[in-house]
Amino acid sequence: MVTTAGWLLGSLLLPPFGLAASGMAIGILQWVVLQNHIRRGRQWILASVAGWAAGWAVALLAVPPDIRVLAGVVLGAVVGGAQWIVLRREVHLAGWWIIISALAWATGLGLFPGILTSGVLPGAMTGIAIELLLRYPKQHG
DSSP: OHHHHHHHIIIIIOTTTHHHHHHHHHHHHHHHHHTTTOTTHHHHHHHHHHHHHHHHHHHHHHSOTTOHHHHHHHHHHHHHHHHHHHHTTTBTTTTHHHHHHHHHHHIIIIISOSTTHHHHHHHHHHHHHHHHHTTSBOOOO
């Protein structure tokens, strides 16, 4: 739900800042949920914002505009990779996060684009994935 809310917040309420605002809103709202589950929760925000900015930059520069699915894969993989840096210290099998993020954003941005579905689909997919991953925390000494 927080990914969807962040997407809508950035897209609708902060349109002059567009995609950057969506990435920041998503990262902050995800942190609100994750702060009691991961030790480096604040780094999640930084990883999300940096990944979002880098992912969109790569997608805009390297992917033709008519191939939205590929743009979603690129964005999701870059954001997922940045977030993985934080998540890998917290849960087992964190590498799946990159793959799931890439598939989620490819689905939301490419297969079923639209202001609402572009946030709902990735939000549902990543929400289920993080719930499953958090069931296998790493022990911290």
